[in-house]
């Protein structure tokens with residue numbers, strides 16, 4: 001199932017499944033926010049697309 005995470009900065013991250021959206025969110029958090037995002041944190045922000 002596709003998942004979407006809307007980052008507080010306004011970026012929308014879309015993944016084809018949980019693993020994909022989590023990976024992209026972790027990458028975004030690290031590169032843009034210098035933040036380590038856990039899988040649980042990312043999934044808590046994810047909504048079905």
Ligand SMILES: [Zn+2]
Nearest residue numbers: 007009011032
């Ligand atoms: Zn962001």
